[in-house]
Amino acid sequence: MSGHYTSPIRDPLIEGNKTYHDITVDLVAATERAPSRAWWIAFGVSVSFLTLGVICMLITIWQGITSWNLNRTIGWGWDITNFVWWIGIGHAGTLISAILLLFRQKWRTGVNRAAEAMTIFAVICAAIFPGIHVGRIWVVFFFFPYPNTRGPLWPNFNSPLLWDVFAISTYFTVSLLFWYTGLVPDFATVRDRAKGLRKKFYNFLSFGWTGSAKHWQRWESLSLVLAGLATPLVLSVHTIVSFDFATSVIPGWHTTIFPPYFVAGAIFSGFAMVLTLMVITRHVLNIKEYITIEHIESMNKVILVTGTIVGVAYLTELFIAWYSGYVYEQFAFFNRALGPYWWAYFGMMACNVLSPQVFWFRKIRRNIWWTFFMSIFVNIGMWFERFVIIGTTLARDYLPSSWSYYVPSFVEIGIFLGTLGIFFTFYLLFTRVAPVVAIAEVKHILKSSGDQYVHGHEQASATAEVVEGSQP
Amino acid sequence: MKTLTISKNHRTVCIAMMAIGVLSLLATFFGADDELHTRFWTNFLHNSVFFTGIALMALFFMAASITAWAGWYVVFKRVWEAFSLFLPVGLVLMVIVAIGNYVGYHHLYHWSDPESVANDALLQGKSGFLNDNWYLLSTLIIGGLWYFLARKIRSLSLAEDEQGENSFEHHRKMRIYAAAALPIVGFTSAAMIWQWVMSIDPHWYSTLFAWYTAASWFVAMICITILIILYLKAQGYFENFNRDHLHDLGKLLFAFSIFWTYLWFSQYMLIWYGNVGEETGYFLTRIKDYPILFYGNLLINFALPFLVLLRNSTKRRNGTMIFVAVVVFLGHWMDIFQLIKPGALHTAHELAGHAHDGAAAEHGTSVTGFIFPHILELGTLIGFVGLFLFVVLTILSKASLEPAKDPYLQESLHHHV
Numbered sequence: 001m002s003g004h005y006t007s008p009i010r011d012p013l014i015e016g017n018k019t020y021h022d023i024t025v026d027l028v029a030a031t032e033r034a035p036s037r038a039w040w041i042a043f044g045v046s047v048s049f050l051t052l053g054v055i056c057m058l059i060t061i062w063q064g065i066t067s068w069n070l071n072r073t074i075g076w077g078w079d080i081t082n083f084v085w086w087i088g089i090g091h092a093g094t095l096i097s098a099i100l101l102l103f104r105q106k107w108r109t110g111v112n113r114a115a116e117a118m119t120i121f122a123v124i125c126a127a128i129f130p131g132i133h134v135g136r137i138w139v140v141f142f143f144f145p146y147p148n149t150r151g152p153l154w155p156n157f158n159s160p161l162l163w164d165v166f167a168i169s170t171y172f173t174v175s176l177l178f179w180y181t182g183l184v185p186d187f188a189t190v191r192d193r194a195k196g197l198r199k200k201f202y203n204f205l206s207f208g209w210t211g212s213a214k215h216w217q218r219w220e221s222l223s224l225v226l227a228g229l230a231t232p233l234v235l236s237v238h239t240i241v242s243f244d245f246a247t248s249v250i251p252g253w254h255t256t257i258f259p260p261y262f263v264a265g266a267i268f269s270g271f272a273m274v275l276t277l278m279v280i281t282r283h284v285l286n287i288k289e290y291i292t293i294e295h296i297e298s299m300n301k302v303i304l305v306t307g308t309i310v311g312v313a314y315l316t317e318l319f320i321a322w323y324s325g326y327v328y329e330q331f332a333f334f335n336r337a338l339g340p341y342w343w344a345y346f347g348m349m350a351c352n353v354l355s356p357q358v359f360w361f362r363k364i365r366r367n368i369w370w371t372f373f374m375s376i377f378v379n380i381g382m383w384f385e386r387f388v389i390i391g392t393t394l395a396r397d398y399l400p401s402s403w404s405y406y407v408p409s410f411v412e413i414g415i416f417l418g419t420l421g422i423f424f425t426f427y428l429l430f431t432r433v434a435p436v437v438a439i440a441e442v443k444h445i446l447k448s449s450g451d452q453y454v455h456g457h458e459q460a461s462a463t464a465e466v467v468e469g470s471q472p
Numbered sequence: 473m474k475t476l477t478i479s480k481n482h483r484t485v486c487i488a489m490m491a492i493g494v495l496s497l498l499a500t501f502f503g504a505d506d507e508l509h510t511r512f513w514t515n516f517l518h519n520s521v522f523f524t525g526i527a528l529m530a531l532f533f534m535a536a537s538i539t540a541w542a543g544w545y546v547v548f549k550r551v552w553e554a555f556s557l558f559l560p561v562g563l564v565l566m567v568i569v570a571i572g573n574y575v576g577y578h579h580l581y582h583w584s585d586p587e588s589v590a591n592d593a594l595l596q597g598k599s600g601f602l603n604d605n606w607y608l609l610s611t612l613i614i615g616g617l618w619y620f621l622a623r624k625i626r627s628l629s630l631a632e633d634e635q636g637e638n639s640f641e642h643h644r645k646m647r648i649y650a651a652a653a654l655p656i657v658g659f660t661s662a663a664m665i666w667q668w669v670m671s672i673d674p675h676w677y678s679t680l681f682a683w684y685t686a687a688s689w690f691v692a693m694i695c696i697t698i699l700i701i702l703y704l705k706a707q708g709y710f711e712n713f714n715r716d717h718l719h720d721l722g723k724l725l726f727a728f729s730i731f732w733t734y735l736w737f738s739q740y741m742l743i744w745y746g747n748v749g750e751e752t753g754y755f756l757t758r759i760k761d762y763p764i765l766f767y768g769n770l771l772i773n774f775a776l777p778f779l780v781l782l783r784n785s786t787k788r789r790n791g792t793m794i795f796v797a798v799v800v801f802l803g804h805w806m807d808i809f810q811l812i813k814p815g816a817l818h819t820a821h822e823l824a825g826h827a828h829d830g831a832a833a834e835h836g837t838s839v840t841g842f843i844f845p846h847i848l849e850l851g852t853l854i855g856f857v858g859l860f861l862f863v864v865l866t867i868l869s870k871a872s873l874e875p876a877k878d879p880y881l882q883e884s885l886h887h888h889v
Contacts, residue, residue: 005886007543009640009879102723104889235734247745254746257679259738301539308655313679316662320679323666325597326750360651 012451013107016289020443023290027435027442028190030285035432038284046424053418056411057128061137067411073404074394078412079129080244081386082419085269086126087168087241088262088382091234092270093119094175097182098230106449109441110295113186114281115274116179117434121426122273123172125419130164132415160243167240171233178226184209185219185440238266245389252332252393255320261313265382268306268352271299272378277427279372281436290437293366300365303378307356310385314353332393340405341392344384351381474709476869486862493855496848504840504848510820511841513578514812515849517569519856521668522808524562525689526696526860530555531622532657533690538625538650543880544720544887547712548701550875553629554867555693556622561863563615566668570608581607582819583674594675602671610667614660621653629875636877643879661686669808672815676754680739685811687732688804691773694725695801698793700864709873715788716889722787729777729800736770757814764844765810772803805853806845813842 018026035043059067070077093116100108131140143165145155155162188209191202209215242262245253275296282291321333336345355377364370396403430436447453501512530552537545545552571577573584582588582595583602589595595602625646632642662682670681678684698721704710743751758766777800786792817839841849875881 005882007880007883008638009643010541232730239734239738243742246742249746249748254742254748255679256681256739256742257683258742260680260683260735305654308658312658312662315659316679316682320677323598323601324677325594 012454013449049421056414074406083129088266088269090122091266251328264309269382275375304359311353348384489858496851520565527558529693535650535653543883546884573604692804695797726781733774
């Protein structure tokens with residue numbers, strides 16, 4: 001990454017005139033002190049939700065899918081909606097680590113660690129849904145093709161659902177490796193300040209990292225290789241999720257724009273969740289000098305861009321449905337907007353396309369409250385989007401006599417709340433155990449983006465201009 | 473700061489290329505063509521769409537770069553400014569096509585033939601969008617809007633050089649126009665692509681089509697950027713354009729070739745998998761009747777850049793980059809070729825059938841210049857390249873090649889990957 005020159009127009013990404021030592025102290029601090037009362041309360045609430053989720057999952061497994069309100073017409077409901085929603089949220093981490101790394105975005109360093117962690121937890125939440133939806137969870141390993149004694153019985157390799165298994169497990173593996181690779185030197189930093197058992201524990205986690213030149217060299221190569229692998233994965237996972245729908249011939253699902261549009265939507269929702277978490281985390285852990293308003297503003301810009309891309313896709317679908325001249329296609333969209341689930345469609349449009357437009361204003365992009373509320377809005381909107389695609393479309397199929405309506409049972413709602421519990425429980429534990437901001441990477445950009453250096457450059461460039469101007 | 477001076481040689485070569493183009497078009501029109509002049513008009517439309525698209529993508533990417541606070545490209549940003557100012561020329565060409573719809577110069581679009589529309593419920597359903605008036609009007613309005621944005625960004629960029637101060641007021645204004653350009657181009661380009669290109673096969677539709685075509689334009693834009701800069705650098709200009717800038721252009725070429733393939737695959741695979749007759753016909757025609765283009769498209773535009781540019785070192789070598797850029801540029805030119813030719817040929821067959829009172833479809837139309845670009849198609853391409861170069865070089869010669877007061881100039885001069 002180049003740090004040779006930083007334009008005077010750029011704002012600093014690390015504030016407070018930090019030294020390298022300050023960075024270590026500030027970012028390790030959260031793992032060294034006892035949890036606050038607020039943390040315990042949040043943890044308690046999360047674990048309660050988690051427990052509720054586990055109970056509802058047990059009901060599902062015990063009683064079967066009858067405990068859900070799915071019916072013959074609407075065979076996919078909250079389960080797949082939640083699955084796609086969580087997978088989408090799991091996109092921001094790898095986008096930030098891999099693609100923003102390739103684009104040399106320095107603001108990435110402030111948020112990549114937490115975003116990657118969040119990715120892993122979100123993918124775990126997502127994976128629960130197909131697992132429990134199969135009904136007989138004890139044969140869930142049938143998902144995987146492996147040499148078996150079931151005769152000719154194999155998973156259907158032509159099915160995008162099987163491709164999903166591959167895509168998501170690959171994505172999870174690479175994201176996990178990427179996240180952990182980044183953590184290794186930081187665990188060593190924590191270790192170096194620790195004593196006794198804690199020291200042993202962090203030494204184990206850091207694989208005995210010594211910080212030798214050879215270690216750093218290997219670490220850099222590994223990061224680059226993983227970034228290279230992760231970049232196509234960011235696109236592939238949600239692409240294949242979109243294939244679950246688009247390979248069918250159901251009007252409203254069978255549309256070629258689905259793959260890139262799902263990816264854009266996933267990045268959109270992923271960033272919204274990162275913002276939700278970051279706005280709270282930076283406040284609670286007091287790391288506002290590392291996750292600055294600049295970081296927040298950049299992420300809000302990503303929200304605006306991806307929200308508008310999703311908007312282009314919505315309107316494209318709508319327009320082409322009319323353009324196709326195909327009555328079923330036209331009806332599918334008419335039904336989305338004005339059918340029994342119209343509220344979901346308007347929720348989706350309002351939260352995903354219209355409301356992010358407030359981020360055209362710099363003041364709002366840099367306002368914490370707006371950011372927080374908008375991030376919640378987007379999370380809701382993206383949930384609605386998946387529900388619109390799945391529930392609304394299935395509710396009105398080709399045969400009016402089988403049209404139906406669907407309201408989730410308390411078990412389904414409980415499982416969804418449960419995954420939220422799992423997600424936040426993991427995240428809260430993460431903030432206690434690991435540095436939430438990548439210490440080594442933030443140190444890397446200090447000289448080019450620390451506020452004392454950025455202001456130094458301003459003067460230097462002014463002098464340079466004078467010198468240049470004096471030349472003929 | 474060097475300013476480009478167009479030598480006599482440059483001018484002669486450009487004019488000679490344009491002359492070849494005009495001769496090729498004339499030869500097509502008067503020689504090897506059917507009575508509807510389908511070959512002539514498809515060649516004209518193909519190249520007009522292709523180069524207008526390149527200009528538009530330059531505007532779009534420039535706007536994206538400004539909005540994203542990118543600094544690396546500043547040493548050669550004049551090239552993209554010049555590309556974007558090809559827009560008015562491209563729009564004149566497209567307006568000629570639009571007027572042709574009224575006057576009946578050509579029969580590129582089935583929906584423009586009243587008799588066909590009268591007997592076709594689907595075309596009637598689309599006539600609110602696919603009609604001569606809207607084609608002309610949207611080309612003028614939307615195209616005019618694009619030109620306005622390109623013009624605005626360019627003039628602010630020039631003004632910055634002359635009156636720029638340390639407060640970077642010009643750059644701030646430029647950011648406003650650039651940010652506005654993103655959604656404007658994003659939304660409107662789809663509408664224009666549907667009309668200009670997708671409606672040649674008026675019964676067929678695909679929601680991904682606009683993004684696919686735009687990706688094709690974009691890769692071609694990066695190719696021609698590499699070629700022009702390396703040429704001018706060899707002539708002694710752009711001395712601050714270094715290997716690292718080339719490397720980054722190579723990365724863009726590599727990445728967007730893969731992105732294009734991703735869109736190709738998404739569109740093709742979903743239509744193949746769904747196996748709906750109304751949709752598969754589009755690809756069936758291309759696989760059966762245009763196999764070289766269909767498979768060649770993937771080889772040239774995916775396999776070649778992927779394999780060659782995967783390594784770091786190849787992206788930093790002039791020779792390799794020139795080779796890849798030339799081939800992939802032609803590859804995307806042929807990609808647009810295969811989007812346009814089959815549908816137009818089909819329409820010509822149908823209309824010739826009408827004209828001859830229900831005579832057989834194979835009547836009248838020669839397929840030379842449709843299955844694969846022929847010598848006259850290449851001649852036409854040379855002409856359009858000449859025109860594009862002439863316009864771009866002329867605009868480049870009007871201001872210093874390197875901006876003086878861009879806030880990111882120093883970053884770009886010290887660019888290192």
